[in-house]
Amino acid sequence: MCVRVQYVSTWPFSPYDADRKLIRIPAQLEGSYVLDAVRAVLTELAVEQPRSGALCFCGEPVRLLAYVPEQRESEDQVVRHGA
Numbered sequence: 001m002c003v004r005v006q007y008v009s010t011w012p013f014s015p016y017d018a019d020r021k022l023i024r025i026p027a028q029l030e031g032s033y034v035l036d037a038v039r040a041v042l043t044e045l046a047v048e049q050p051r052s053g054a055l056c057f058c059g060e061p062v063r064l065l066a067y068v069p070e071q072r073e074s075e076d077q078v079v080r081h082g083a
Helices: 030-042 076-081
Strands: 005-006 022-026
Touching: 022 030
Parallel strands: 005 022
Antiparallel strands: none
16 A cells, blocks of 8 residues: 555645645544545545545555544553553
């Protein structure tokens, strides 16, 4: 997979960064809306999408990781809270 997905909490933003091959989606989206947003951006970029899931430019499935809230991104918090 050559495209990456980034959750963005600040507005405004461009949904696609061609230099970094990065799709940006709002951090507030949850569940199937995340996949819908990724598919919409790829469709706008003329990447044909299957009936389910999302495909990258290269034809591989786009893997979506669970959103980690900003306050839990630091390694120190994970260690302190035993996650």
